[in-house]
Amino acid sequence: MTFPVVGMVGGGQLARMTHEAGIPLGIRFKLLSDTPQDSAAQVVNDVVVGDYRDLDTLREFARGCDVITFDHEHVPTEHLRALEADGVAVRPGPDALVHAQDKGVMRARLDAIGVPCPRHRIVSDPQDVAAFAGEGDGFPVVLKTVRGGYDGKGVWVVDSVEEAAEPFRAGVPVLAEEKVDFVRELAANVVRSPHGQAVAYPVVESRQVGGVCDTVIAPAPDLDEDLALRAEEMALRIAKELGVVGHLAVELFQTRDGRVLVNELAMRPHNSGHWSQDGAITSQFSNHVRAVLDLPLGDPRPRAKWTVMVNVLGGDYPDMYSAYLHCMARDPQLKIHMYGKDVKPGRKVGHVNTYGDDLDDVLERARHAAGYLRGTITE
Amino acid sequence: MTFPVVGMVGGGQLARMTHEAGIPLGIRFKLLSDTPQDSAAQVVNDVVVGDYRDLDTLREFARGCDVITFDHEHVPTEHLRALEADGVAVRPGPDALVHAQDKGVMRARLDAIGVPCPRHRIVSDPQDVAAFAGEGDGFPVVLKTVRGGYDGKGVWVVDSVEEAAEPFRAGVPVLAEEKVDFVRELAANVVRSPHGQAVAYPVVESRQVGGVCDTVIAPAPDLDEDLALRAEEMALRIAKELGVVGHLAVELFQTRDGRVLVNELAMRPHNSGHWSQDGAITSQFSNHVRAVLDLPLGDPRPRAKWTVMVNVLGGDYPDMYSAYLHCMARDPQLKIHMYGKDVKPGRKVGHVNTYGDDLDDVLERARHAAGYLRGTITE
Known part of the structure; x- marks a missing residue:
């Protein structure tokens, strides 16, 4: 077998869904997880339980991998530099990832390359x-x-x-x-590979509730074509200038005066790209795996006119499985994605995707399902 | 956590892809595998290595599961009856599964319910x-x-x-x-749940080479609507009369005189349904999981006008991963599904799916990719 081993640091839902996307590619997936109960650790075969803040643990983990990538941005930058010095393929590498780890570094760099920020x-x-x-x-x-x-x-x-x-x-x-006077929040998701190929997903609208992503609509409704193109180009340029490998999410403010300003960067699959699992030809997770392996990237275009993602947050009712009966019977096209996490109020424990031609209908179906799973809708 | 544990007996590619489909549902997946290297054992967290022909092994395995289902039909019928007597939810149950295990029993039963056979x-x-x-x-x-x-x-x-x-x-x-004088082979795939809900996938054309499935086209081209409906109804009736729970594949001969005759039955996800992973709203694997858990079934309708699946058989060249570069670069919409198996000549080691509006193009893309992975096409 010549299939490579992709090591992912962090056992959260992004690793869980990356593993899911890696299975059809036949790659081996190795996980460094805080505990054996973490979301991804429940579904991956090859799990190392250890502390990502410990360099020796990271070094030992990396020895069994052809490339390492990340579920989160919390691995200390200096550890990543040490791994690179060891010859480990770290993707994205520390010189890129530091911009998603340190907002001061990120702002300075975006200023330097002329990307508009608040x-x-x-x-x-x-x-x-x-x-x-x-x-x-x-x-x-x-x-x-x-x-x-x-x-x-x-x-x-x-x-x-x-x-x-x-x-x-x-x-x-x-x-x-x-504090930007924004009309709405957008996200431009792109994926870039080491040899420089890059793809751009359609720009989405991201609606937050209490600072947490609640709903994503792909593509962003009524978005001016020029502005959409400018946002995609901006994300592609950031990926190139910062040397990003893998998925890059650029969270944006759309201002009242028709500009887009960069809010945050994330260099990993991102909540604003979950819609792509059921709504795009190639999902963000599949393209992240392809990118870190320097394989040609998959087509990022949408498969449906509209796709909506709504996060499922923990509510007061811990038994989400019993809600499946109602949700699945009501909407046979509903796509449920649960993370295997214990329900705690406000915790992201899953999301649902819906797609179709009528945005109102697609939105209503996703909201209903997410609300029913959470327990805030009971009929 | 109230999410159930689905136990699957057999570590082949069907279990591998069923696990993949189960991950988003948040269910726990437990595997009984012959070896730790089996296709599914490579990607599942909770693997028991043991012999499915041994009743004690099966009993011990079943104790940790809410329901058990199958990657293959080889578990002895009497063991399944013993598990049922223990109170284990065996889906499909032995009274149904025996018809996929024993062709004599199957023919006698289909005769009795008036289903046309050779x-x-x-x-x-x-x-x-x-x-x-x-x-x-x-x-x-x-x-x-x-x-x-x-x-x-x-x-x-x-x-x-x-x-x-x-x-x-x-x-x-x-x-x-x-020996039936058939025009072509078709397959009618249906899924049925314990409480009697059932869904029918569009009837597909299945092309065999050397007795092994080579290409599946969904839906079967130029198939008379009445004949398609008759085939779907026949499969639904077989599922009901035999008490099938889960996926049922009915392999059919389309005769020169416009009839369909039942060739074989399989009560598990089936090669003729692999197209549904990328071509249907709900895949056969996802619906099999939903059925064995008695959850409402997902929409089986196609997402594309045409979907083609071509099996990837082992050839003389063991390194299929290096073929990814060409295949992915040539066709960014290609869907590769590899099983993690060592390449042996003639062995099914994966499949590819393609979809689109132009059947000739969709067929050419799938054949090219499968041939290139196998090594029979080199440009």
């Missing part, structure tokens, strides 16, 4: 936040820890110098950003 | 074969061992009483059948 700078204390506010339209200001934030964690919207104290308590660098 | 009877020796030939149009006659045959194994087409000696050498019961 007004921003690193701030040192609440007074400095007030100064930053004064340089623009005043409060509110968005404050973010430069490392470690996701899904609304590590992000504060502050209305005064008093409120600006909280983010500094952890003693980590803080980035201030203008 | 002329047939159990024969006792070569002279009896000659008598059977004489009762019809003479030689050639098809002889089959009633148990254990597949992919052309255990099947002989004999032209004389002398040639008829071979099948009797093993000392097992032999079924004689007329």
Whole structure:
């Protein structure tokens, strides 16, 4: 057998779905997971349980792999550099990944290559936040820890110098950003391989609830064609300039005055690309595997006029399986994707995809199913 | 977690692809495999290595499962009855599965419910074969061992009483059948759940080479609508009358005079249904899982006008992975499904699916990819 071994660091749902996508390609999939119960560890054959913050663990894991890639951005950059120095194929590599790990580095780099971002700078204390506010339209200001934030964690919207104290308590660098007056959030998902091939998925609309992605509509409805093209080109350019290998999600603000500004970057399969599992010719997970192996990429075009993804969050009712009866009987075309996670209120435990020609219908079906699984819809 | 455990007996590619289809449903998948290297054992987390012919092994395996189902038909019927007596949910159950295990039982039952089959009877020796030939149009006659045959194994087409000696050498019961003057082979795939819901996939054309399935076209081109409907109804009726739970493949001969006759039955996901992974709204594997769990079934309708599956057989060249570069670059829409098996000449090691609006193009793409992977096409 000459089929390669892809090692993925992190046992979350992205690794679970990457494994699922790798099975038909016949590749071997090896997982470094925090616990044997993690989402991906439940379904992968070759699981190493260990701490991704420990370099020796990473080195030992990497020895059994032809390439290593990531379920999350939390592996210390210096460990990734050490692995690269050992000769391990790390994809995306640390020089790229640091831009998804450190928002300060990311903003500086995007400024340097002329990609439009919200007004921003690193701030040192609440007074400095007030100064930053004064340089623009005043409060509110968005404050973010430069490392470690996701899904609304590590992000504060502050209305005064008093409120600006909280983010500094952890003693980590803080980035201030203008609160963008956006019409909606978009995401441009692209995949790039080491030899430079890249594909762009259609730009999607991403709706957040409480800082957490709730609904993704592919493609983004009523999006001006020029703006869509500009967003795709911007994502392709970021992937190239930053040397990204694998999936890159560029989260964008669409402003009232018709611009797109980069909000966040993620260098791994991303929630805004889950629709592609059932709505695109090649899913983001399949293309991520192909990219890290430097295989030719698959066609990213949609298979349906509209595809909608709605996240399933944990609610008060722990038994989601019993909801399958209703959801599947009501909608025989529904696509359920559950992660094997215990239900905790607000935790992402799965998502549903629906597709079709009528956006209202597709949206209603996805929302109904996700709400019924969560327990907020009971009929 | 209230999600059930589905146990599958047999570690072949059907179990591998059933696991893949089960991952998004969040179910737990447990495998009884002959070896840790079997196709499915490579990708499943919870693998028991053991002998499916041993009742104690089966009993121990079944204790950890909410339902057990099968990758193949080789588990002894009496063991399945013992498991059922223990209270295990065996799906399909032995009373159904025996019809896919024993061609004599199958023919007798189909006769009893009035389903058209080739002329047939159990024969006792070569002279009896000659008598059977004489009762019809003479030689050639098809002889089959009633148990254990597949992919052309255990099947002989004999032209004389002398040639008829071979099948009797093993000392097992032999079924004689007329050699049907067929136009082509079709397959009607249906899925049925314990509470009686059933879905029918479009009837497909199945082309064999050397007794082994080579190409499947979905739906069967130029198939008379009435005949297609009759074939689907026949398969649904067989599923109901025999009490099948899960996937049922009914392999059919389309005769020159416009009839369909049942050739074989398989009660598991089937090679003639692999196209559904990329060509149907719900794949046969996903619907098999849903059926054995008594969940509502998914929509079996096609997503594309034409879907073609071509099997990848082992050739002289063992390194199929290096062929990925050419195949993926040539056709970004190609769907490769490899089974993790070592390449041996003639062995089914994978399949490819293609889909689109132009059948000639879809056929050419699938044939090219399968031939290139096998090594019979080199440009």
